[in-house]
Amino acid sequence: MLKYLPNALTTLRLLLALPLGLLILRHHYALALWIGLLAGITDALDGFTARRLGYFSQFGAALDPVADKLLIMVTFLCFAQIELVPWYVATIVVGRDLIIVSGALCYRVLVGPIHFAATALSKINMLVQICFCVMLLAAQLTPLIGPQVIQGATVLVLMIAVVSGLDYVVTWTRKAHQNQEPGN
Structure with a gap:
């Protein structure tokens, strides 16, 4: 039964996107913050349990980044x-x-199978975005987080998003070119 735990946690995180979005739209920031924190905990736990217990699956490997991206997209x-x-x-x-x-998707169609792993920059990007979302929700509940902090964090979110996005484009363009060269 434990072997399904990582995928169950990832699925829960995926399902939390809708209530999180609705709570934000309805200005229920305290509950949205709790749902966001729960999503963050499930993200940490699914990775931990998969590594610690050795319960990796192709389904979980594909679903985990989808859940992360959906939560971030809905929230922003x-x-x-x-x-x-x-x-x-x-x-x-x-x-x-x-x-x-x-x-x-283009790489898969035009070049072949993708052996995907998140880059260090991508992991930093996700961490920065999650921290930003938590901070922004918390700022709606307390005056301790001022506009200058939010503005600085926004600049950081934009910078790391652009840099990590460009890193993916450059890295995977190179891989595509290498796989298209004769002899590969």
Whole structure:
């Protein structure tokens, strides 16, 4: 039964995207913060249990980044809708993920199977985005997080999103070219 735990946690995280988005749109920031923290805990636990117990699956490996991307996309789009972040911030964050997913699909169709692993920059990007979302929700509940902090964190989110997105594009373009060269 434990072998299904990592995938169950990932599925739970995937299912939390809708209530999280609705809570943000309805300005229920305290509950949204709790749901976001629960999603973060499931993210940490699914990886930990998969590694610790050795319960890896192709399904889980594919579902985990989908759950992460869906949560981030829903959260940033809802933040933009209620004007907690400018639309260009949500567009860059969501656009980065859509470019990566589109690139992966193109690579699969045009080049071949993808042996995908998140890069260090991508992991940093996810951490920064999650921390930003938690901070932005917390800022709606307490005056201790001022506009300057939010503005600085927004700049950091934009910078790491662009840099990590470009890293993926460059890395996978090189891999595609190497696989297209004669002899490969």
